[in-house]
Amino acid sequence: MILPVYRLTLRALLLQRRTIMLAVVVLAPVATSLIYALARPGGSDTVDFYSGIVQKLFVPAVAALVALVFGVSAFGDEREDGTILYLVATPQPRLELVVAKVAAAWTASLVLLVPSLVLSGLLGLGSAASLRLIGWPLVGVVLASLAYCAASSWLSLKTRRPVVIGVIYILLWEGSVATYAASAAKLSISAYGSAFVAHALPQSAPPVAGLVPSALVLAAVVVLAAWGAARSLARTELP
Amino acid sequence: MSSEARLVDTAFTTYQGPRAGRLAAIWSLAHWSALRALGARRGWKAKVIPISLTLLAFAPALVVLGLRAILGSGSVSRSVANAVPYSDYISTIAIVVLVFSVVITPELVCPDRRDRTLSLYFSTAIGRLDYVLGKIAAALMPLLLVTLAPVLLLYVGTVLFSVHPVGYLQANWLDLPRIIVSSLIVATFYGLVGLAISSLTSRRAFAVGGYLAFLAISTVMGGVLSHALNARYFRLLAVAAAPIRAGQGLFPKYSDPGNISPVVWGSTVVEVCVVAVIVLAVRYGRDEG
Numbered sequence: 001m002i003l004p005v006y007r008l009t010l011r012a013l014l015l016q017r018r019t020i021m022l023a024v025v026v027l028a029p030v031a032t033s034l035i036y037a038l039a040r041p042g043g044s045d046t047v048d049f050y051s052g053i054v055q056k057l058f059v060p061a062v063a064a065l066v067a068l069v070f071g072v073s074a075f076g077d078e079r080e081d082g083t084i085l086y087l088v089a090t091p092q093p094r095l096e097l098v099v100a101k102v103a104a105a106w107t108a109s110l111v112l113l114v115p116s117l118v119l120s121g122l123l124g125l126g127s128a129a130s131l132r133l134i135g136w137p138l139v140g141v142v143l144a145s146l147a148y149c150a151a152s153s154w155l156s157l158k159t160r161r162p163v164v165i166g167v168i169y170i171l172l173w174e175g176s177v178a179t180y181a182a183s184a185a186k187l188s189i190s191a192y193g194s195a196f197v198a199h200a201l202p203q204s205a206p207p208v209a210g211l212v213p214s215a216l217v218l219a220a221v222v223v224l225a226a227w228g229a230a231r232s233l234a235r236t237e238l239p
Numbered sequence: 240m241s242s243e244a245r246l247v248d249t250a251f252t253t254y255q256g257p258r259a260g261r262l263a264a265i266w267s268l269a270h271w272s273a274l275r276a277l278g279a280r281r282g283w284k285a286k287v288i289p290i291s292l293t294l295l296a297f298a299p300a301l302v303v304l305g306l307r308a309i310l311g312s313g314s315v316s317r318s319v320a321n322a323v324p325y326s327d328y329i330s331t332i333a334i335v336v337l338v339f340s341v342v343i344t345p346e347l348v349c350p351d352r353r354d355r356t357l358s359l360y361f362s363t364a365i366g367r368l369d370y371v372l373g374k375i376a377a378a379l380m381p382l383l384l385v386t387l388a389p390v391l392l393l394y395v396g397t398v399l400f401s402v403h404p405v406g407y408l409q410a411n412w413l414d415l416p417r418i419i420v421s422s423l424i425v426a427t428f429y430g431l432v433g434l435a436i437s438s439l440t441s442r443r444a445f446a447v448g449g450y451l452a453f454l455a456i457s458t459v460m461g462g463v464l465s466h467a468l469n470a471r472y473f474r475l476l477a478v479a480a481a482p483i484r485a486g487q488g489l490f491p492k493y494s495d496p497g498n499i500s501p502v503v504w505g506s507t508v509v510e511v512c513v514v515a516v517i518v519l520a521v522r523y524g525r526d527e528g
Contacts, residue, residue: 018442018445021445021449025452025456028452028456028457028460031460032460032463032464035464035468036464036467036468039468039470040467040468041468041469044467044468048467049463049467052463052466052467053463056459056462056463057456057459057460057463061452061455061456061459062456065448065451065452065455068448069444069445069448072444073444076444159284160284161284161288162444163443163444163445163447163448164288164341164342164444164447165288167338167341167342167447167448167451168288168338168342170451171334171337171338171341171451171455172334172335172338175334175455176334
């Protein structure tokens, strides 16, 4: 049962006009790298530029926004259309439904994010491009987007304004408070995603935690959010 | 049947009450739209975010005035007053203004399109232009609450705390029009751009996401490119900062990290606003309900 829910949700998420809008969003880092590749002066530090693109644009803004929209839409679209009642009427465990939805939102996010990051890396780094420089940031984006998808799916079942609250978290907390207060960064998903970026890019800001603790924190966010979403799915008044 | 029973045909009688005119219709639309966006006549959950953001916008002014009240009129008090100059107030709370506009503007137009009430509006005395004007005014009112009101409060408080209030007013009266115009620039820019992006979709969530993406991503792109290529004019891509910089240019001692003049920032503001007006004209000029 989990597979058809996953397949149907993935199709519903990708075959929408908003996917085109999100594709425009993920093209922003590629366009930035392309401009840089065309206009860079000789001897410029390509790794420094790529580090800036990944840590200032990709992880905290592009990946966060794309995962937020897909994560919210996984349950949000069904709530809006009223079809969530048919979904919860099936004799499937709530946790399985949540796992299928989060997995679909994650896959949809990666369909857009992975090519964008790889292209940005190849264009921005030029001849300095290597598997290490592109691979570690990719791991960070993959794990952070999973955590964003799970958290936003839970949020879409808890509140009627999940995108607004998600935007406030991304902009105000992660983009402002966590940037200035080191301890606040410990409650920032993007900070743990950036820890993987920092492993490959020494120019980046000091990471909030090591690789293993960051992976554990992101995994904990996913597990807690999925459990919370399953609990909300059983208790929230639907649609 | 009672002998007093009678049939009353009132279905198509003409309106006999006072006619307030077109401006009153626009004002009514603007007034109620603004109140609704701020959460009026809705549950407490709808009020929490606008009220919290408004309080955050007032926080620097309240902190400065509170400290001045505690410290009295000594030199420490004067340096506290200089900590947040009028010219830098909006840039200090820029992120709050940005989030406020992202939250408020989609609320003004998306529900009308989603609930298909546009055709109902246009079947009344309100025309398409009136509707757009009303919504622009509706966006401006709450935005001025976070851009103009806190700075005015700081100005009034500073006048009251100064040793010679009349002397302070005589020396700094020009700051008042500067504060008003710079706040209007910021509110108009964020209001128009927010309405234009929100008019593209009926889903509030996607309007919020699209607006955020436009402001945040263009800002980061501008910063990264100008730094990497050492080309200062790439900073103009940071459209979210353009109205703030243009407003700061009205005050003396204007400085910009990239030495971009306020006129250039101002022209960026005008260009983006013109595009926003064109988008609104296209979206509301067509025959759709």
